Structures are given as structure tokens and as C-alpha cells.
Amino acid sequence: MTGRGGTLxxxxxxxxxxxxxxxxxxxxxxxxxxxxxxxxxxxxYVFRKVFGHSKARARKLMLQVHHEGRAxxxxxPLEQAEIDVATMHSYGLWATLEQP
Amino acid sequence: MRLFVVIDGVIRSRxxxxxxxxxxxxxxxxxxxxxxGVDPAxxxxxxxxxxxxxxxxxxFRRLAAEMIQGTRDADADxxxxxxxxxxxxxxxxxxEAASWMxxxxxxxxxxxxxxxxxxxxxxxxxxxxxxxIDVLHFLGHVQDHLVMALTIDL
Numbered sequence: 001m002t003g004r005g006g007t008l009x010x011x012x013x014x015x016x017x018x019x020x021x022x023x024x025x026x027x028x029x030x031x032x033x034x035x036x037x038x039x040x041x042x043x044x045y046v047f048r049k050v051f052g053h054s055k056a057r058a059r060k061l062m063l064q065v066h067h068e069g070r071a072x073x074x075x076x077p078l079e080q081a082e083i084d085v086a087t088m089h090s091y092g093l094w095a096t097l098e099q100p
Numbered sequence: 101m102r103l104f105v106v107i108d109g110v111i112r113s114r115x116x117x118x119x120x121x122x123x124x125x126x127x128x129x130x131x132x133x134x135x136x137g138v139d140p141a142x143x144x145x146x147x148x149x150x151x152x153x154x155x156x157x158x159x160f161r162r163l164a165a166e167m168i169q170g171t172r173d174a175d176a177d178x179x180x181x182x183x184x185x186x187x188x189x190x191x192x193x194x195x196e197a198a199s200w201m202x203x204x205x206x207x208x209x210x211x212x213x214x215x216x217x218x219x220x221x222x223x224x225x226x227x228x229x230x231x232x233i234d235v236l237h238f239l240g241h242v243q244d245h246l247v248m249a250l251t252i253d254l
Binding site: 001034035036037038039041042045048049055082085086089090091092094095096097098 | 144145146147148149150151160164167168171172201202205206208209211212217218219220221222236240243244247248250251254
């Protein structure tokens, strides 16, 4: 992730296993992944704007994405999670869904 | 020097004529995203959201891609029109500046994907003579200044 300087780049990406399946009853997580292009300042802005996080909370999430390669940015029913993941895509962030 | 200054609830630009000329290239870049599997930019902008279920991912992509492209097209139009307006000495609203910021984010992701940039560290190693890397840096610089201006409104 680029903070002017830093970018969001994948360190280790966990490959999904075949046994992971779709269950609409359990909550879904929206995962944002590290990428090498998006600016750190921009990612913090998006988390604050979209999810209403405080500056400190948004920055902590952004740093988690940067250092750990990914972070869960929201959780909920599939419909809401799909809206959130599409919103992340509309900002150019790399986001996917998963069930814990 | 800040490229965008908030004065009386609007955003005034200090972009030079040259910078405006470069930004004019962005809407064309945003309009040229191809299909997933063919254009790496499309694979990056609308990734598989269910990594374990390609079929479900494809269904989501079909539904979401239209919305995402709609936002991208609208942002590109706002950028193109805004560049005309700031040349005429007018200011941008926060909403317009947010469109610019998203447009630049998409433009950079498109360029980065097509350049095959997959890891951090590319910023410190500018490719010799590759103007696309320079453009990536420049767009990031403008985007960062838009973020600074827009953060005031959060």
C-alpha cells in the first residue's frame, strides 16, 4: 500500500479449500486484500467514508491490510456483505467474501 | 504546495496547464477496460468474490460489474467536465472531487494491473524510461492531494 510511499501488496494469499461452501444463514465477512497500487491515505479515507470508522480505527484496519495482507472490514448477512464488497470494488479496492 | 485548497465549502485547484493536460487522458483509460480473462485490469477491478465458488463469483460479477462500470463512467464524465471548469477558473464541489479521486484510483489500478505490478516496492524502483510508471506516480500524487482536501469533509 502506498502512503504516498506505501502500497497494498499481497504477501501471502490463502488459497481456498474445496470444502468451503456457501451457507446463506451464517454471517459473511467482507475481506479487503493488500494491493501494491492503492494509496494508504485513500484506503483510510474509503474506510472512514463507507463504514463511518474513526480515523484511528480506519488507520488500524488499513495497517492490518498492509502488514497482514488482509483485513475483515465488515460482517453481516450475505445481501449486505455483497453490497459492501461491490462498494469496495467501486472504489477500486480488492475485496472478496468469506464465511468464517 | 497543496494542489487542492478548500475555501468557503468548495475546492479550488492549483493544477498547472500541463497537469490538466495529463489528467485529460484519464477518462479514455477508464473507458477502455476490457473483459475479465482478457484484460488484467478487469480481473483486478471485479475480482472473484467467492474464491471457492467460481460459478457464484461469476453471477455476482455479472450483477455488480454493471454498477461498478456505471460509477466509473459517471466519475470519468465528472472528471472531464471538471477539468474544463477549473480551466475556466471555477471550483469543484466535494462530490465532484470525490468522483475525481475514485476516477484516479481506478486509473492507477488499471495501469498497475496492465503493467503486471503485483508487489510493493515498485515505487522505489522507477522503470527506466517507462512513462507509464511516471504517470502512475503523478496520478497518485494528484489523488493523494484530493484525499487531503476531502478528508476535511469527513
